[in-house]
Amino acid sequence: MTVLFAHLAAYIAAKWAKRTVTQLDDIILSKIKTPVYYLILLAGVTLAISFLPLPASFKTALSKIIASIILIVSCYLVAFFLNLLIKTWLSRTKEVIGKSRQKDLMAVSRKILNFIIFILLIIFILSLWGVKVTALVASLGIAGIVIGLALQTTLANIFGGIALIADGSFKIGDFIQLETGEAGEIIDVGLRSTRIKSFDEGNEIIVPNSNLMNSKIINYGRPEVFLKKRVKIGVAYGSDVGKVKQILLNCAKEIGEILKNPPPEVYFTEMADFSLNFEVVFWINNYKHRLRVQDKFVSLSYEKLQLQGIQIPFPTRTIYINKK
Structure with missing residues (x-):
């Protein structure tokens, strides 16, 4: 009867899996069909033993053997589903950690999980x-405390790395500060x-994950890859404000790396001690090019302002001497 029930359950599950669009349930069913079949079979055998006229000691020993096998099969199923969850989660982190790192992390996670389940199985x-x-x-608990204290920093970095990956704060290729x-x-x-590869020096910066978890980070790749750049330029008093704004705006439009949308803008911001100050705001789509684009813009602006007879001021002082 138990065998018929196990076969019927497997048949119904297979029919249901074929009707679904996704292949995931078919893969899961193919992996768990045999273990579940034996679980149902062993449950039926355990029930049958309780009704058989066997010596109590023999019944007890046989029940323990069957229960041990059920525990082993159950732990296998638990390990399978937990590993499947880890694999599904890590498959979404390829952009964050890279394909090779993803495989390494998956292998390490699987080994740690299987080891924990194995220890629990032995205890049960x-x-x-x-x-x-x-x-x-108690011995395992004490050993865990000792190991935890000895590897406190390392474990903090590991859990920090897992948290960073899970949070998706950044991925490989992002530009951060x-x-x-x-x-x-x-x-x-x-x-x-x-x-992290430094922009200015070109050196490699190695940052412990626990430090990253507890610090403020600017990610220039989120939510958009565009970078807003502000450049301040001062001209001499007496300059035509409207003309200066138009020249600076035209300079920004001439540089190919500066985005047309959103468009560049020019603001007259201050009448300072020695100059009329303007601020030019524009967007670029690559943080690594920020200094090169700024150099192009400032150089072109200086050239155009000079051609139009607009002077770039420098600090001067006028001293009046009263002769008496």
Whole structure:
């Protein structure tokens, strides 16, 4: 009867899986069909043993053997589903950590998870057979505390890396600026640290993940990859404000790296001690080119202003001497 029920359950599940569009349920069913079949079969055998006229000691031993097998099969199913969840989650992190790092992280996660499930399985089976596991569990707890204290910094970095990946704060190729002022492109997100290629020096900056988790980061790739740039330019008093604004606006439009949408803008911001100050606001689509674009814009602006006879001021002082 149990065998018929197990076959019927497998048949119904297979029919249901074929009707769905996704292939995931077919893959899951192919992996768990045999273990679930044996679980149902063993449950039926356990029920049958309770009705058989067998010696109590034999019944107890046989029940423990079957229960041990059920525990093993159940742990296999738990490990399978948890590994599937980890694989599904990590498949969404390819852009963040890269394909090779994704495979490494998946392998490490699978080994850690399987090891934990194996230890729990051993404890459950020993407890089932009457072995006192209190001392063993206490020893494992003490060992865990000692290892945790010894590897406190390393574990903080590892959990920080997992949290960064899960949060999706940045991915490989993003341009970020640290709280310390250092800026660069993310080239690797590891379990212990994140590697950043500095823009200014070209050096590699290695930052522990726990530090990144507890600091403020500017990500120039989120929510858009565009970078807003502000450039201040001063001209001499007596200059035509409207003319200066038009010249600066035309200069911004002439440079190809400056985006047309959103359009560049020019503001007359201040009448300072020695100059009339303007601020030019424009957008570029690559943070790495910010200095090059600024150089082009300032150089072109200086040239155009000079051609139009608009002077660039420098600090001067007029001293009046009263002769008496």
